[in-house]
Amino acid sequence: MVVQTLRQDEVDRLFQALADATRRDIVARVLVAEYSVSGLAEQYDMSFAAVQKHVAVLQRASLVSKEKRGREQIVRGEVDGVQRARRLLDDYERIWRQRVDRITDLLGEDAGDDD
Amino acid sequence: MTVISTEKDTEALHFRLVAEFDAGVERVWRIWADAQQLQRWWGPPTWPATFETYEFEEGGRAAYYMTGPDGEKARGWWRITAVEPPRLLTFVDGFADENGDPVPDMGETAATVTLEDLGGRTRMTMTTAFQSIEQLEQMVEMGMEEGIRAALGQVDALLAEDASV
Numbered sequence: 063m064v065v066q067t068l069r070q071d072e073v074d075r076l077f078q079a080l081a082d083a084t085r086r087d088i089v090a091r092v093l094v095a096e097y098s099v100s101g102l103a104e105q106y107d108m109s110f111a112a113v114q115k116h117v118a119v120l121q122r123a124s125l126v127s128k129e130k131r132g133r134e135q136i137v138r139g140e141v142d143g144v145q146r147a148r149r150l151l152d153d154y155e156r157i158w159r160q161r162v163d164r165i166t167d168l169l170g171e172d173a174g175d176d177d
Numbered sequence: 178m179t180v181i182s183t184e185k186d187t188e189a190l191h192f193r194l195v196a197e198f199d200a201g202v203e204r205v206w207r208i209w210a211d212a213q214q215l216q217r218w219w220g221p222p223t224w225p226a227t228f229e230t231y232e233f234e235e236g237g238r239a240a241y242y243m244t245g246p247d248g249e250k251a252r253g254w255w256r257i258t259a260v261e262p263p264r265l266l267t268f269v270d271g272f273a274d275e276n277g278d279p280v281p282d283m284g285e286t287a288a289t290v291t292l293e294d295l296g297g298r299t300r301m302t303m304t305t306a307f308q309s310i311e312q313l314e315q316m317v318e319m320g321m322e323e324g325i326r327a328a329l330g331q332v333d334a335l336l337a338e339d340a341s342v
Contacts, residue, residue: 080314090311150310151185151192153317157221158303159180162196164218165208166179169200 079123084108085116089125093139099128102137181300190307198299202292205299206263209290216241224251229277235260239268240277243319251319254279258287266290270305272315284312 080086084106091097091105103113117137120126127140184193198205208214212231220226220243230240239255252273259267271285286305293300307313 077318080318086311150313150317151190154192154305154313155183155185155194157317158183158192158194160221161218162180162194164222165196165205166198168208168214168217169198169204172204 075123076125079119079125082116082119084113085120088113088116088120088137089139092126092137096136096138098134098136100134190310190313191304192307193302193304195300195302197295198301200299201297202263202294202299205292205301209266210262212239219243233257233260240273242273250275252277253319264292272319284308284315286312286316 080089087105088097088102091102099114099117100110102117103110106113114135117126117128117135121128124140126137129136129138179196179198181195181197183195185191208218210233212228212233215231216226216228219241224243224245226241226243228239228241230238232238235257237257237260239257240252241254242250242252244250252275253270254273254277255268255270257266257268259265267287267289269285269287272280274280284307286307288306289302289304291302293302305316307316
């Protein structure tokens with residue numbers, strides 16, 4: 063089995079980007095349909111500049127792309143969902159492998175008692 | 178190595194893990210049935226889990242939190258849907274807010290655990306079904322080892338600090 067993982071700095075960027083509820087919400091929206099930055103700003107109780115900053119963080123994490131169209135900046139979901147899911151499942155697998163290791167240690171502790 | 182196989186379905190978004198343990202079925206069942214044992218392996222080493230409520234029966238609820246290195250708490254809940262000792266456990270797992278109340282828009286996962294007797298050894302099969310990629314991201318965020326521990330809503334600075342540990 064080939065385990066594909068993100069580089070550490072990519073993971074950092076991805077999780078930093080997604081650690082904020084507004085940014086998760088932006089990603090969810092722009093994966094469904096493209097939005098202008100001003101259109102996004104209307105959705106949140108924060109300034110245009112603040113939304114623009116959130117979009118920039120998401121852009122650095124390669125979760126969205128931004129394109130200038132006339133006077134508007136259009137934001138679009140950028141991530142290949144299945145690919146991302148694959149990587150995330152790999153991470154999830156790591157969690158479970160570590161749990162199995164801890165279970166094994168736990169079972170080993172009382173192996174002497176059972177024998 | 179005790180993990181025998183893993184399987185991932187990225188379209189249906191589920192994950193299956195098969196592991197074998199050098200212990201009897203009754204013993205392995207206790208690592209799930211006994212909250213004291215469960216909390217010794219559920220959370221990552223740096224985010225130990227504490228189960229405050231653990232009603233290990235069909236329809237029972239569990240409430241737990243994991244405590245991070247800076248004392249922050251990430252909370253979760255289970256709703257146990259089937260308990261057939263010592264062979265089958267199914268439960269729904271979700272996120273909770275700081276008051277322990279379920280956070281519905283973060284989704285739920287359905288987990289199925291089966292144990293098989295291999296003549297003194299035990300095979301454990303665990304399947305988790307996710308509803309969405311966003312939800313999977315959140316699960317991974319909650320459960321990741323050192324370096325990527327992101328209790329939801331934490332500030333970037335804290336995340337960056339943790340990532341370098």
